[in-house]
Amino acid sequence: MKIKRFRVDTRHxxxxxxxxxxxxxxxxxxxxxxxxxxxxxxxxxxxDFASLIPVVSGDVFSQAMHGFAKxxxxxxxxxxxxxxxxxxxxxxxxxxxxxxxxxNALRCRPxxxxxxxxxxxxxxxxxxxxxxxxxxxxxxxxxxxxxxAEFSL
Numbered sequence: 001m002k003i004k005r006f007r008v009d010t011r012h013x014x015x016x017x018x019x020x021x022x023x024x025x026x027x028x029x030x031x032x033x034x035x036x037x038x039x040x041x042x043x044x045x046x047x048d049f050a051s052l053i054p055v056v057s058g059d060v061f062s063q064a065m066h067g068f069a070k071x072x073x074x075x076x077x078x079x080x081x082x083x084x085x086x087x088x089x090x091x092x093x094x095x096x097x098x099x100x101x102x103x104n105a106l107r108c109r110p111x112x113x114x115x116x117x118x119x120x121x122x123x124x125x126x127x128x129x130x131x132x133x134x135x136x137x138x139x140x141x142x143x144x145x146x147x148x149a150e151f152s153l
Contacts, residue, residue, distance in 0.1 A: 001039045001132060005141070010069045017141040019133075020061075036147045040133070042126040048088045049122075049130060053143050058150035065150075076144065080137040084110040091130060093121045114138040 006018040021038035035041055036055070043050045056075045064072035087110045094100070094108045096119055108118055120130045133143050 001128060003039070003132070006065070008064050008069055008072075010067070013069060013073060016064070016069060016073070017139070019136045019141050019143045020146055023146070036145050040129045040145075043129050043133070046091075046122060046126050046130065049091055049133075052083055052086055053133065053145055055145045055147050058146055058148040061144070061146045062150040072144075076142050080140050080142055081112055083137045083143075084112070084114075084134065087134065091120045091122060091134075095119045095121045095127070110134050110138070112138055 002022040002024075004018075004020045004022055006020065008016040008018065010016060021036070021040040023034050023036045024038045024041070026033050026035060037044060043053065054075050054077060056072060060071045060075060063069070092110055094103065096117065097103045097105075097108065100108075100117070102115075102117075107113065108115060114135065116135060118131060118134070119127055120134065122130050136143050
């Protein structure tokens with residue numbers, strides 16, 4: 001899965017950890033289209049989960065990368081650990097619970113100390129993407145989709 005991991009150091013809010021899917025270019029007829037969700041496009045098939053991932057403009061993201069993080073923080077919302085609490089019930093169950101000798105109902109769920117082997121109970125196509133997002137949140141990393149052009153200095 002193609003993703004970028006960022007670290008933005010700010011004076012007022014400290015360090016902000018980010019995870020962003022790398023946009024993917026697709027040809028549709030004679031036109032090249034850019035999908036900002038990249039390899040995480042399968043998450044759009046899980047709408048109640050995808051709604052937890054903020055979509056920000058490239059301009060807001062670039063401002064954060066150049067030191068002005070307030071607009072990005074406003075778009076991101078609550079801290080990642082609180083996103084784990086908002087995960088809907090069908091995605092809170094580990095799909096490996098019947099086959100895993102280490103399964104523990106108290107630990108093998110979306111939480112700050114979620115095990116790395118945890119895989120959600122979703123369709124096979126979206127399973128890896130959902131697990132990646134939830135593990136990023138457990139790590140304290142915001143997951144963000146950047147839509148539109150970014151600028152650089």
